[in-house]
Amino acid sequence: xxxxxxxxxxxxxxxxxxxxxxxxxxxxxxxxxxxxxxxxxxxxxxxxxxxxxxxxxxxxxxxxxxxxxxxxxxxxxxxxxxxxxxxxxxxxxxxxxxxxxxxxxxxxxxxxxxxxxxxxxxxxxxxxxxxxxxxxxxxxxxxxxxxxxxxxxxxxxxxxxxxxxxxxxxxxxxxxxxxxxxxxxxxxxxxxxxxxxxxxxxxxxxxxxxxxxxxxxxxxxxxxxxxxxxxxxxxxxxxxxxxxxxxxxxxxxxxxxxxxxxxxxxxxxxxxxxxxxxxxxxxxxxxxxxxxxxxxxx
Amino acid sequence: xxxxxxxxxxxxxxxxxxxxxxxxxxxxxxxxxxxxxxxxxxxxxxxxxxxxxxxxxxxxxxxxxxxxxxxxxxxxxxxxxxxxxxxxxxxxxxxxxxxxxxxxxxxxxxxxxxxxxxxxxxxxxxxxxxxxxxxxxxxxxxxxxxxxxxxxxxxxxxxxxxxxxxxxxxxxxxxxxxxxxxxxxxxxxxxxxxxxxxxxxxxxxxxxxxxxxxxxxxxxxxxxxxxxxxxxxxxxxxxxxxxxxxxxxxxxxxxxxxxxxxxxxxxxxxxxxxxxxxxxxxxxxxxxxxxxxxxxxxxxxxxxxxxxxxxxxxxxxxxxxxxxxxxxxxxxxxxxxxxxxxxxxxxxxxxxxxxxxxxxxxxxxxxxxxxxxxxxxxxxxxxxxxxxxxxxxxxxxxxxxxxxxxxxxxxxxxxxxxxxxxxxxxxxxxxxxxxxxxxxxxxxxxxxxxxx
Numbered sequence: 001x002x003x004x005x006x007x008x009x010x011x012x013x014x015x016x017x018x019x020x021x022x023x024x025x026x027x028x029x030x031x032x033x034x035x036x037x038x039x040x041x042x043x044x045x046x047x048x049x050x051x052x053x054x055x056x057x058x059x060x061x062x063x064x065x066x067x068x069x070x071x072x073x074x075x076x077x078x079x080x081x082x083x084x085x086x087x088x089x090x091x092x093x094x095x096x097x098x099x100x101x102x103x104x105x106x107x108x109x110x111x112x113x114x115x116x117x118x119x120x121x122x123x124x125x126x127x128x129x130x131x132x133x134x135x136x137x138x139x140x141x142x143x144x145x146x147x148x149x150x151x152x153x154x155x156x157x158x159x160x161x162x163x164x165x166x167x168x169x170x171x172x173x174x175x176x177x178x179x180x181x182x183x184x185x186x187x188x189x190x191x192x193x194x195x196x197x198x199x200x201x202x203x204x205x206x207x208x209x210x211x212x213x214x215x216x217x218x219x220x221x222x223x224x225x226x227x228x229x230x231x232x233x234x235x236x237x238x239x240x241x242x243x244x245x246x247x248x249x250x251x252x253x254x255x256x257x258x259x260x261x262x263x264x265x266x267x268x269x270x271x272x273x274x275x276x277x278x279x280x281x282x283x284x285x286x287x288x289x290x291x292x293x294x295x296x297x298x
Numbered sequence: 299x300x301x302x303x304x305x306x307x308x309x310x311x312x313x314x315x316x317x318x319x320x321x322x323x324x325x326x327x328x329x330x331x332x333x334x335x336x337x338x339x340x341x342x343x344x345x346x347x348x349x350x351x352x353x354x355x356x357x358x359x360x361x362x363x364x365x366x367x368x369x370x371x372x373x374x375x376x377x378x379x380x381x382x383x384x385x386x387x388x389x390x391x392x393x394x395x396x397x398x399x400x401x402x403x404x405x406x407x408x409x410x411x412x413x414x415x416x417x418x419x420x421x422x423x424x425x426x427x428x429x430x431x432x433x434x435x436x437x438x439x440x441x442x443x444x445x446x447x448x449x450x451x452x453x454x455x456x457x458x459x460x461x462x463x464x465x466x467x468x469x470x471x472x473x474x475x476x477x478x479x480x481x482x483x484x485x486x487x488x489x490x491x492x493x494x495x496x497x498x499x500x501x502x503x504x505x506x507x508x509x510x511x512x513x514x515x516x517x518x519x520x521x522x523x524x525x526x527x528x529x530x531x532x533x534x535x536x537x538x539x540x541x542x543x544x545x546x547x548x549x550x551x552x553x554x555x556x557x558x559x560x561x562x563x564x565x566x567x568x569x570x571x572x573x574x575x576x577x578x579x580x581x582x583x584x585x586x587x588x589x590x591x592x593x594x595x596x597x598x599x600x601x602x603x604x605x606x607x608x609x610x611x612x613x614x615x616x617x618x619x620x621x622x623x624x625x626x627x628x629x630x631x632x633x634x635x636x637x638x639x640x641x642x643x644x645x646x647x648x649x650x651x652x653x654x655x656x657x658x659x660x661x662x663x664x665x666x667x668x669x670x671x672x673x674x675x676x677x678x679x680x681x682x683x684x685x686x687x688x689x690x691x692x693x694x695x696x697x698x699x700x701x702x703x704x705x706x707x708x709x710x711x712x713x714x715x716x717x718x719x720x721x722x723x724x725x726x727x728x729x730x731x732x733x734x735x736x737x738x739x740x741x742x743x744x745x746x747x748x749x750x
Contacts, residue, residue: 012340043412047350050411051343052336218348226340229369 012223015056015137015145016048017130018152020070022061022101023121026155026185032209037184038097040212041152042090047217049073049089056145058133061097062126062153063104064119069129070096120158123151123191127168127179134177146224148201151181157191159250162243169195178202180220184209190239190250197238204233245273312508313525314382320522321384328407333529334383335408341369342376346385346400350408355389355397422538423572430565431574434537437563441576444560445499446613452476453487453495453616468555471513472506489648495617496649496657500581506559507582519548527552531561531575532582539565539572595661599636601674607632608663620644621654636677641684651685695735696722699745702729707748714744 020041027034045057059071071093127149134147149172172179178201181192188205196203206215222230241252244265255264260274270277313321313334324330335346349356358377365373377398380386386398432440452472476491487495494505507528514524527549534540542550542564553573556562561579565572596614598606605622607614608631615632618624621644622634644654655678662672671678702708708729715721720737724730733741 012343046412047347050332050335050408051347214351217350221347222344223340226344229341229366229372230344231364231366 012225013052013054013145014048014223015058015134015147017058017060017133017147017149018045019060019062019123019126019130019149020097020152021121021154022097022104023064023119023155024101024105025064025119026121030154030184032184032212037209037212038094040216042093043213044216044221045071045089045093047221051221051223054145058130059093060126060129061100061104062121062123063100063107064121064155065104065107066100067122067125067129068096068100068103069133070100119155120161121153121155122161123153123158124161124164124168127151127165127172127195131168131171131175131177134175138175147177148224149177149179150220151179151183151192151195153181153183153189153192154185156185156187157189157250159243160248162191162248163245165191165195169198172199178224182206182212182216182220184212188239190241193235193238194240197235202232203235312511316522318384322401322403324522324526325384325401325403325407327526327530328411329530329533330526331404331407332411333532334385334404338379338383338385339372339376341372342380342385345376345380346408349386349398349400350405350412352400355399358396358398361398420534420540420544422535423541423570431537431539432563437537437574437576440563441560441578444558445503445578446611448559449495449502449613450616453491468510468513472509474509487647492620492644492647492649493653495620496653498660499578503559503578503582510555519552523548524552528582531556531579534575534580536575536577536580539574542571542573595663595667597658597661598663598666599658599673599677601676603636603677603680605632605634605636606663607634617657620647621649636681638684641681642688645685645688651681654681694722696732697735697738697741698730698732699741700728700730705729707745710748711741711745715741 018041027037030037045059048055048057055073057071057073058069061068061070071089073089130149134149137145137147169179172195177199179192179195179199180201181189181196181203183189183192183203183205193203195201202219204215204219206212219232222232241250242254242263243250244254245262246264246266246268249265251263251265255267256262257264257271257274257276257278259276260271262271262273264272268278313324316324325334335343338346345361361377362370362373377386380398381388385401385404387401388396388398390396452469453476476494477487494502497505511521511524511528514521542553545553553562553564556579557564557573559578560576561582562573562575565574596607596609597618598608600606605618607618609615610630615624615627618632618634621640622636623640624632624634626633641651641654645651655673658673659671666672699711702711708726708731712721712724712726712731715731715733715737718733718737718740720734720741721731722734723732
């Protein structure tokens with residue numbers, strides 16, 4: 001028997017959390033200017049809102065030092081009243097985005113970190129913010145739209161965020177929230193491939209960035225209900241490589257703590273995560289068998 | 299008089315049945331495009347979005363590539379709907395290849411909406427002119443009050459507390475089909491009238507609006523204009539004031555009627571007058587789709603068939619009376635019991651068990667709405683059982699054959715009837731059989747063939 005709460009919403013009502021990459025290090029090198037990218041994304045957001053009156057959009061900016069909510073359609077003021085020219089969604093989002101970017105830049109100066117560590121965006125932070133938001137919606141009452149997360153990411157993976165990202169991915173999997181990823185950088189992102197693979201989302205790397213809107217509207221605008229009937233892009237191969245916990249390097253062979261499954265690139269005397277004491281690696285031959293190889297799945 | 303059949307939420311069918319020229323004209327209005335898009339099935343929405351920036355026709359084959367085997371029926375429904383609403387136009391070329399093209403007016407309007415975002419049909423009035431705007435809660439109370447008053451007036455004109463401005467001729471139009479009027483007798487609710495009362499507010503609203511629109515030609519108003527105005531109204535912001543000067547004469551008259559239904563509230567300032575759309579008006583385009591309203595429920599059903607309704611509304615009491623025995627009425631509570639007699643009464647009036655159960659589920663008090671199931675299972679089962687009790691005998695019009703000249707002919711006749719899936723009963727000893735009435739002609743032909 002269908003229960004009442006699930007029937008209160010139509011099948012295709014969605015809550016879409018979009019994670020926008022605002023990393024200046026990536027956008028300065030990208031072939032697609034940030035302004036053009038934004039106009040594609042804004043049209044896409046408009047189209048989601050257009051599809052259903054109760055569709056909801058949350059936009060989270062992923063900077064390289066911080067993350068923040070920059071738009072929430074359920075909180076937005078009445079459209080159209082603001083200063084005439086730009087519609088509310090654009091003006092509100094752009095203003096918040098600008099504030100965010102300046103703040104993020106100032107943080108960068110304060111920390112004065114070496115530029116090598118800041119070249120990746122804080123994807124783990126924005127992922128967890130998105131999941132927190134979705135959890136709050138889940139708990140707010142019986143009326144729930146179908147939530148999903150869309151990462152529009154350009155900068156390359158930061159191996160130092162490996163653990164945090166994997167944790168977010170697994171919690172998204174547990175709460176049945178698919179993570180879609182649209183990767184616009186040069187190489188494939190192993191994190192996002194894994195995220196989409198594990199949570200049942202769609203990973204796509206658009207071939208032509210000029211037509212980004214078409215990619216977004218054909219693939220990522222599909223609501224979860226319709227996905228059951230449609231052929232969406234399938235990932236050809238997923239890079240399952242992990243990062244080691246000691247030097248945050250991406251490795252395909254390493255040592256694993258037999259107690260807590262932490263990954264290391266070198267042999268250690270003691271596990272840095274759980275403190276278990278390891279025995280001496282007997283010989284090169286024996287230690288080679290302890291090395292676990294993770295091969296990309298095809 | 300033709301039977302008015304109540305099918306809730308079929309507004310889009312009405313739009314689809316408009317003549318092609320009017321439909322194309324309707325699409326000039328961006329709000330209609332938006333409302334139509336939102337009313338489409340999910341898959342159809344996706345197709346529209348996908349085709350929005352494609353100017354050349356797309357072959358049917360290339361669209362089917364996207365569909366998984368499971369979704370082919372949904373795909374067909376979506377495409378049919380799009381063609382029916384003239385959003386897609388279908389052409390079959392010489393090579394028998396079907397191509398679809400999106401309606402250009404529809405396309406440009408939606409493209410504009412995408413790039414500029416949603417725009418309001420008119421600017422709300424500045425707050426310094428409209429001093430005493432009602433709060434959202436007040437407005438909701440007002441809207442529901444107006445609507446219930448209208449419903450009460452609809453089902454029994456005597457019970458309404460205050461007369462509304464809706465002319466009695468208009469009321470007659472609304473009552474047509476819901477009430478049966480016999481000479482010298484109090485009007486009685488018809489079967490569809492009972493069903494109407496059990497529908498949720500949005501569905502009821504659409505039924506009334508539909509009657510209002512289909513009646514518009516008699517009043518000299520173009521239905522297409524009315525439809526576009528009503529849809530436009532649904533895109534206004536609830537609780538904001540809009541100047542009545544921006545309306546045309548026809549629209550101003552319409553607004554007056556809508557006030558009585560609780561869709562808008564009219565207020566008069568010193569110089570200007572304005573209208574404030576209520577939740578009912580802004581929900582108009584929502585109710586086009588299947589999502590139901592989000593109003594608070596009030597009914598608690600217990601496993602002992604008792605029913606507690608926390609409501610002060612006379613209308614609710616009347617509705618509950620349709621299928622339960624109301625025992626006492628306290629200022630904010632109606633206590634009743636679901637009994638076999640009360641249900642039989644309801645079934646006689648043409649209400650089905652499923653309608654009663656879905657009414658109880660949809661209007662469940664928030665305390666029980668969280669529970670699964672909201673209505674105790676033994677109650678829902680019993681309601682269904684009592685209904686099936688009444689349907690123990692199933693009538694099928696049939697024809698009876700006997701005195702077959704030989705067993706072969708009898709056997710052949712039986713087989714023939716089986717082939718048509720119409721054999722109801724056979725008695726091979728005495729060579730008698732009964733077949734469904736609709737295959738009588740085939741049987742007759744068959745038997746004649748046998749004789750020769």
